[in-house]
Amino acid sequence: MNVEKFSAAGGPIGVFDSGYGGLTILSEIRKALPDYDYIYLGDNARAPYGSRSFEIVYQFTLEAVTELFRRGCHLVILACNTASAKALRNIQQLDLPRLDPSRRVLGVIRPTVEAIGSITRNGHIGIFATPGTVASGSYNIEIAKLHPDFAVTAHACPMWVPLVENREADRPGADYFVRQEVDALLEADGDVDTIVLGCTHYPILYPKIREAVPEGIEIVRQGDIVARSLADYLMRHPEMERRLTRGGHTQYLTTENPDKFSALATLFLGHPIAAERIEVL
Numbered sequence: 640m641n642v643e644k645f646s647a648a649g650g651p652i653g654v655f656d657s658g659y660g661g662l663t664i665l666s667e668i669r670k671a672l673p674d675y676d677y678i679y680l681g682d683n684a685r686a687p688y689g690s691r692s693f694e695i696v697y698q699f700t701l702e703a704v705t706e707l708f709r710r711g712c713h714l715v716i717l718a719c720n721t722a723s724a725k726a727l728r729n730i731q732q733l734d735l736p737r738l739d740p741s742r743r744v745l746g747v748i749r750p751t752v753e754a755i756g757s758i759t760r761n762g763h764i765g766i767f768a769t770p771g772t773v774a775s776g777s778y779n780i781e782i783a784k785l786h787p788d789f790a791v792t793a794h795a796c797p798m799w800v801p802l803v804e805n806r807e808a809d810r811p812g813a814d815y816f817v818r819q820e821v822d823a824l825l826e827a828d829g830d831v832d833t834i835v836l837g838c839t840h841y842p843i844l845y846p847k848i849r850e851a852v853p854e855g856i857e858i859v860r861q862g863d864i865v866a867r868s869l870a871d872y873l874m875r876h877p878e879m880e881r882r883l884t885r886g887g888h889t890q891y892l893t894t895e896n897p898d899k900f901s902a903l904a905t906l907f908l909g910h911p912i913a914a915e916r917i918e919v920l
């Protein structure tokens with residue numbers, strides 16, 4: 640098999656998502672670790688991933704990770720629960736050894752599951768996620784490993800990503816779809832005291848979700864959890880930290896129209912950005 644060689648020079652931290660959702664993770668990572676350089680890649684042309692099969696999410700994610708490696712990233716964060724659920728393990732176990740065993744790809748599910756242990760009081764956890772993440776059972780599996788006594792109810796919200804991507808998140812129509820899913824989750828387990836937003840798009844809907852979820856139930860957003868976990872990882876892995884370039888620069892790449900990406904990304908981030916279109920194969 641033809642194995643591609645990547646340059647050994649250090650580079651930015653890669654942050655990958657199917658579309659815009661990973662920007663909610665990137666902005667928290669940059670707040671916590673502002674000195675590093677970043678490349679954000681959104682596979683907007685092929686999003687959403689949430690309803691795609693295991694094989695396709697794995698293939699698309701591997702292509703994106705390989706592209707970020709080509710562009711100098713030694714460390715890539717899959718800032719997408721669907722990709723973390725369906726592709727991360729294969730990439731770590733099957734692809735990294737062949738592509739470059741010294742590079743690392745990290746996901747968002749494990750750090751989230753580690754964090755909820757100190758948030759819940761009664762061990763009843765609700766997960767809102769894409770149909771793909773829910774079908775993968777990844778949250779249930781990871782929570783069972785770390786917190787075997789917890790009761791987990793994972794609930795798919797197929798309409799939430801389209802609402803966000805179509806700029807409907809703060810419009811009245813979103814209320815209906817948010818309340819519908821919140822009611823269904825609480826009907827399945829009325830004792831839930833902690834709800835994880837297990838899709839990186841969902842923090843954009845946070846104000847509506849907070850309104851619909853009864854007070855006293857914690858709503859966990861992943862951005863600062865992933866940022867803290869990354870900071871901790873870099874402290875524990877100086878050999879990786881030394882390979883990261885510092886300059887505080889972020890490059891935004893998308894597989895779709897860059898003007899469209901820039902306009903919506905600006906909305907997500909609260910400041911203007913310029914994006915470039917690339918092909919990911």
Ligand code: DGL
Pocket residue numbers: 656657658660661686687688689690718719720721722769772800837838839840
């Ligand atoms: N942002 C992705 C996640 O966290 C989902 C978006 C999509 O369906 O592509 O799961």
